[in-house]
Amino acid sequence: MTPLIExxxxxxxxxxxxxxxxxxxxxxxEIAERMAQTDRASPAQGARMVARAWTxxxxxxxxxxxxxxxxxxxxxxxxxxxxLGVLENTVDTHNLVVCxxxxxxxxxxxxxxxxxxxxxxxxxxxIRDPRAVLAEFGTALPDGQRIRVVDxxxxxxxxxxxxxxxxxxxxDADRLAALLREGDMIGVTVPSAA
Amino acid sequence: xxxxxxxxxxxxxxxHHDMGGVPKFLCEPIDTEAHALTPFDREVDAIRGILGAKSxxxxxxxxRGIEAIPEADYARLSYYQRWIRSIADNLLARGVISxxxxxxxxxxx
Amino acid sequence: xxAPGAPVRVRDDWPEARGPCxxxxxxxxxxxxxxxxxxxxxxxxxxxxxxxxxAPTLALYHVAFEPRSIWPDxxxxxxxxxxxxxxxxxx
Numbered sequence: 243m244t245p246l247i248e249x250x251x252x253x254x255x256x257x258x259x260x261x262x263x264x265x266x267x268x269x270x271x272e273i274a275e276r277m278a279q280t281d282r283a284s285p286a287q288g289a290r291m292v293a294r295a296w297t298x299x300x301x302x303x304x305x306x307x308x309x310x311x312x313x314x315x316x317x318x319x320x321x322x323x324x325x326l327g328v329l330e331n332t333v334d335t336h337n338l339v340v341c342x343x344x345x346x347x348x349x350x351x352x353x354x355x356x357x358x359x360x361x362x363x364x365x366x367x368x369i370r371d372p373r374a375v376l377a378e379f380g381t382a383l384p385d386g387q388r389i390r391v392v393d394x395x396x397x398x399x400x401x402x403x404x405x406x407x408x409x410x411x412x413x414d415a416d417r418l419a420a421l422l423r424e425g426d427m428i429g430v431t432v433p434s435a436a
Numbered sequence: 437x438x439x440x441x442x443x444x445x446x447x448x449x450x451x452h453h454d455m456g457g458v459p460k461f462l463c464e465p466i467d468t469e470a471h472a473l474t475p476f477d478r479e480v481d482a483i484r485g486i487l488g489a490k491s492x493x494x495x496x497x498x499x500r501g502i503e504a505i506p507e508a509d510y511a512r513l514s515y516y517q518r519w520i521r522s523i524a525d526n527l528l529a530r531g532v533i534s535x536x537x538x539x540x541x542x543x544x545x
Numbered sequence: 546x547x548a549p550g551a552p553v554r555v556r557d558d559w560p561e562a563r564g565p566c567x568x569x570x571x572x573x574x575x576x577x578x579x580x581x582x583x584x585x586x587x588x589x590x591x592x593x594x595x596x597x598x599x600a601p602t603l604a605l606y607h608v609a610f611e612p613r614s615i616w617p618d619x620x621x622x623x624x625x626x627x628x629x630x631x632x633x634x635x636x
Contacts, residue, residue, distance in 0.1 A: 363465060
């Protein structure tokens with residue numbers, strides 16, 4: 243490995259940008275456009291999907307069968323992106339997603355992975371001691387609910403479909419979506435109407 | 437069907453990025469706060485996206501390059517600092533850029 | 546093709562010891578017994594893609610493991626991981 247790539251990171255980025263621009267591979271405009279496009283993905287997208295699934299049984303079935311199609315159905319572009327799998331939380335089972343090898347994350351529907359998802363502590367501990375990890379997020383599961391940890395190692399990306407909180411009868415999808423945080427759709431937290 | 441017990445994983449050379457259940461991190465608390473990305477982070481992320489979309493470099497090559505970073509550097513560098521190093525490594529390996537070009541660009545940058 | 550419910554063992558192989566490689570099978574599963582949940586489709590082998598080599602397509606499975614068979618102190622009830630057919634043998 244050449245020591246050139248050990249240059250200070252800001253300088254390395256500047257040098258790579260010069261070369262990619264001069265070779266017509268990535269211009270400053272393309273980079274700006276890409277950043278704007280990436281910034282548009284956020285947990286609000288996943289929240290819309292979850293809220294729709296809570297209020298529309300047909301959509302719920304589609305979401306659990308093919309997450310990417312369900313995202314497309316709400317206008318979220320999934321072309322060229324990894325397949326999206328959806329893990330359904332039930333009274334019996336709570337799902338938690340981790341990527342122990344790197345940081346695979348359902349970016350199309352949740353945006354950039356949060357800092358904690360990429361941290362060694364989360365990557366090492368979520369798979370081995372998920373209850374302790376949940377406790378650090380202030381999450382305590384009901385007695386008797388099993389925890390399934392999904393290690394996102396390969397070609398799929400995984401999001402969690404949380405259980406609809408009690409006390410939300412009659413709420414419309416927008417109001418339900420506003421309850422949801424990114425951690426609810428990874429499984430470190432659970433939504434609450436309280 | 438093999439009846440043998442799996443080998444003791446502690447006897448094998450686990451790669452340092454392969455962190456599931458690894459004892460040295462088990463006492464590490466999780467920083468649950470949100471950390472805003474810097475302009476550097478977002479630019480590196482965007483470049484990776486463009487290189488992927490143009491089939492200049494796959495996400496698997498990005499990962500291989502990250503995993504090739506020596507352990508001490510891997511631990512010291514931020515997430516996107518690892519990415520830009522891997523991107524440079526892969527562009528050189530693929531011959532998209534040459535060492536001479538990179539040296540000159542770093543001097544200019 | 547492995548059917549849901551099929552018992553499998555993850556190969557007890559350590560390519561890390563043999564030189565540069567890129568593998569998506571976590572170290573903690575090597576040699577472990579699990580159960581196929583379902584096939585997730587077929588994908589080019591990332592072990593080749595990572596080196597920009599021609600990549601044969603492999604079946605990808607979701608496989609379930611008993612956490613306490615891996616770590617006696619494990620706190621969860623089930624671990625589910627995506628694994629390529631090349632890493633699985635019938636058990």
